[in-house]
Amino acid sequence: MVHAYILIQTEVGKAAAVAAEISGIPGVAQAEDVTGPYDVIVRAEADTVDQLGQLVVARIQNVEGITRTLTCPVVHL
Template sequence: MRKKVLTGSVLVAVCCAEISKIPGVVKADGVTGPYDVIVHVQAEDTEQLLLVTANVHSAEGVTRVSSTPIAHVPG
């Protein structure tokens, strides 16, 4: 699952560092474009995913979170 994060006045690097500490977060990268941070999350189930999402949303500087599931198609 990929989370797109919009930050407020907090520096993106600070936001990425804080988000990276959240259990379930695989990595957090600063990007350019309509969002400031892309967060890669791994969760065993929906309950865990909701918890990780809530923790990302409560990180300092986060003003908005949007989720995009990544579908792995066997090939």
């Protein structure tokens, strides 16, 4: 299982709506609107890195109101 945090910037005033929509996407464990340089932080999981990439590109980046994403895969050193 691959886990990642996805940091999302949204259009002004869209953070809550983006977080709510993303939280319903399969593979998303949690999505919360936050303050700071990013507007929404998502914890996602998938069976493989490829499936994680598909989740981000095909599902999350297509949510209306998102302007930028940064995916941070979790590593265990």
